[in-house]
Amino acid sequence: MAKGYAPKKAVLEKYADVLVNFALGGGKGIKKGDVVCINGSQSCEPLFLAVRNAVLDAGGHVIMQYQPEGEGRYNLSREFFERAKDHQLDHFPAKYYKGLIDEIDHLLFIVGDNHPHALKGIDPQKVMRRGASRKPFMDWRNEKEHAGKFTWCIALWGTPAMAKEAKLSIKEYWQQIIDACFLNEKDPIAKWKETYRGMEKYRQKLNRLAPQTDRLHVEGPDINLWIKLGEKRQWLCGSGRNIPSFEIFTSPDWRGTEGWIRFNQPLYRDGNYANGIELWFEKGKVVKVKAKKGEAYVKQMIAMPGADRVGEFSLTDSRHSRITKFMAETLYDENIGGPQGNTHIAVGSAYADTYAGDPSKLTEKDKERLGYNDSSVHTDMFSTARRTVTAHLKDGKTKVIYKDGQFVL
Secondary structure (H helix, E strand, C coil), X not given: CCCCCCCCHHHHHHHHHHHHHHHCCCCCCCCCCCEEEEEEEHHHHHHHHHHHHHHHHCCCEEEEEEECCCCCCCCCCHHHHHHCCHHHHHCCCHHHHHHHHHHCCEEEEEECCCCCCCCCCXXXXXXXXXHHHCHHHHHHHHHHHHCCCCEEEEEECCCHXXXXXXXXXXXXXXXXXXXXXXXXCCCHHHHHHHHHHHHHHHHHHXXXXXXXXXXXXXXXXXXXXXXXXXXXXXXECCCCCECCCCEEEEXXXXXXXXXXXXXXXXXXXXXXXXXXXXXXXXXXXXXXXXXXXXXXXXXXXXXXXXXXXXXXXXXXXXXXXXCCCCCCCHHHHCCCCCCCCEEEEEEECCCHHHECCCHHHCCHHHHHHHCCCCCCCEEEEEECCCCEEEEEECCCCEEEXXXXXXXXX
């Protein structure tokens, strides 16, 4: 942290309370006896310890994955990629990770980086190859989550380096975190529940319309894109997976994506930076990529298996989000509010829990038939440009569902 500045103890305690007693457990908090794995680095230590204490106070058990600064979420440092041979990039300790997933009820990631460009110059293929080797871990997580036996959450610890990337002071950066997570409220959890009730009204309206919807047409100065909603889809929001989260999202049938989109916000991923990204889709797949910066990286990422298809489509209403600044962190930037709200698309893996049924009973063949994309990649890209989203219904009628940054159902 910058010398002379740290969030007040009361803020840290409220933050930990929101994460443990609200976000985990799908908006219900953990129960006595639950096992919580906390993953974070040395730079996040104050929040890491506050969360540990909150888990203990709630009667839970703690497994700590505490890494040295610069190691990243999965113990991946620059030094690893500089030294690792192919067999080390591909190594996956399956017994360890399977045992971990079997043991825990909740997983909390605290992200906060003092070296956001630590992987600059590292071959992106190495990083993506390493990520692909860990796909079984995600599959096991999803399987347990869909069975209703596991929850997770990602939260942010602000660092001076991240604030610098966002062109904010560390105090301004943390003020965004405090405002976005309602940590300046007397009872942040009550405020979260109130906010989620407001979002739920729109989610229910979208889901009543979903069975009648064939495609969505998204139009604006930065977009002319068709999204096929898909069979038996539902919209989701307010699950506690991310704190903060103001988005309402679904995983569409990737096969029906057609058109063009330009993202007016930068992408930070795996130590790489890209901006001015444009994607063109034909028959569900990306057929052309452009970017003002980082184009080579974006093309390499898109070339990964399944990463040339849409896995998520999301809208954020400006009335819900408290995030007003670019934060150089996907967790916040995909939820930014502002006058025109936020549209974000993820290429890569889909969320099977957007199935309007029991996702635990979906087989891989079912997912393929329904157009749920599968990939080791899930990369969110976002735009705050003005747009209108129109639902084209199966009976030939149309209905505008989102305009000028707000849902209009």
